[in-house]
Amino acid sequence: MxxxxxxxxxxxxxxxxxxxxxxxxxxxxxxxxxxxxxxxxxxxxxxxxxxxxxKSSGNTRIIIKPSCNATYLIWIVTSYAGDPSARSALRRAYTNEELQTLGIGRVFLLGTLNDDAKDRTHVSQKALLDESRRFGDILQGNFLDTYRNLTHKHLMGLRWAINNCEGVKYIMKMDDDIVVDIYGILEKLHSSVIEKDSLIGYSMRNMIPVRELANKWYASKMEYAGNIYPDFISGWLYVTSPQIANWLTNYAETSSKYFWIDDVFVTGILRKDLNIKIRDISEIYTTDYRYLECCMKGRTNLLKCEFLIGPNGGDAELQVRFKKFAKFCHANCSMRDENNLVGKTCVVAYKKPQLHKGTFQINPIKIL
The missing domain is CATH 1.20.5 (Single alpha-helices involved in coiled-coils or other helix-helix interfaces)
Incomplete structure (x- = not known):
């Protein structure tokens, strides 16, 4: 046993x-x-x-090329070819006729759609050609309209503006899901608040590359070896001069450097190498679209908004509503006093700001 x-x-x-x-x-x-x-x-x-x-940025073949009718500022807007809704909202908010009276020209930057994207979005190349004929504001390159080609799109827009918009004082680059008070921007430009020898926008500092394979903004060590990105300007919206834009595109076209996250590459890596200054104007940005909703409520009391730029929160029509408020208040409203700023009085639940795709730096926002 x-x-x-x-x-x-x-x-x-x-x-x-x-x-x-x-x-x-x-x-x-x-x-x-x-x-x-x-x-x-x-x-x-x-x-x-x-x-x-x-396929360096200087060799990008243009499929659709508009003319430039800007005299003061050329406004280039990155847009996904398969989603015309944001372009439509921007056109209805700021018509080409109104922009011309302000000395502004606007162009949407697009790539091409593959067969899968055409089937998914129901947007064909013929539809984009028709859109171009109707509005004359489409600039399309011969690269696929994907996240990994954002740098191509960005540099294509800058190069086109430099070559075709002689005499303009400023180039403004924006994403099409961003809401903007163009009257407030012009006011700051005319008052020389914004320096011409800088990149002006929302400064992003100490940003960490995304190393998670499943993330669509994943950057491998082979693509970017460093642990922190150089300081750069958020691609939401920034303003610069044609001279600065020319330096950036010339350097991009002659350098062997390349990185597909466009704002990091153009306003960070290239800018740093060229020793171009950053001018931070983050005080006129809100990272939450609900602050723009609070701004519009101030119309009743004839109060302006300290925020000129912010996300649309997935609602393209917010651009149209905010423009109506901004135009009315530009002529009829007064500035809020320090204790009555929207950032101090608007009551919303806290949401993380997403000025950049991937890991971001969070600045505290006071919420009552």
Whole structure:
């Protein structure tokens, strides 16, 4: 009986040992598979970046090219070809006729759609050509309209503005999901509050690259080796001079450097190499669209808003409503006093600001 019991204990120990070894082998196999996936993903991203780099920004072929009718400011707007709703809202908010009276020209920057994107969005190349014929404000390059080609789109817009908009004093780059008070922007430009030898916008500092494979803004070590991005201006909206834009595009076209996250590359990496200054005007930005809603309520008491720029929160029509408020208040409203600023009196639940795609720096916002 003792012998049988002893043998059973031995077999139990052997079985337990085999189970552990199998579990350990499984763990190592799983880790090895993750490493292989990571390496393969890095390789795919690096090959994509190299292909894009080989097609330098100066060689981008233009499919649709508009004329430039700006005399004071050219407004270039990055827009997804498959989503015309934001473009429509901007056109209805600020018509081409009104912009011309202000000395402003506006152009939407697009790429091309592959067959899957055309099926998904129901937007064909013919539809984009029709849109261009109707409004004359489409600039389209021969690259796919994807996140990984944002830098192409950005540099294409700057280069077109430099080559086609002679005599303008400023270039304003904006994303199409951003709401803007153009009258307030012009007021600051005319009062020389904004320096012409700088990049002016919402300064982003100590930003950390996203290293999570599943994130669409993932940047591998091969794409960007550093642990922190150089200071840059949020791609939401920034203003600069044609001279600065020319320096940036010339350098991009002659340098071997390339990074697909456009605001980091153009207003961060290139800017830093060229020693171009940043002028932070973050006080006129709100990171929450609900503050713009609070701003519009001030019309009843003839009060202006300290915020000129903010996100549309997924509602393209907010651009139209905010423009009506801004135009009315530009002529009829007075500035709020320090204790009555929207940032101090608007009651909303806290939401994380997302001025940049990926990991971001959070500045505290006082919410009552």
């Amino acid at each position: 003792k012998t049988g019991k002893h043998e059973l204990q031995v077999w139990v120990l052997i079985a337990a040992w085999l189970y552990r070894m199998h579990f350990v082998i499984f763990i190592f196999m799983e880790r090895d598979l993750q490493v292989q996936i990571s390496k393969k993903t890095n390789l795919i991203h690096s090959q994509t970046a190299k292909k894009v780099m080989d």
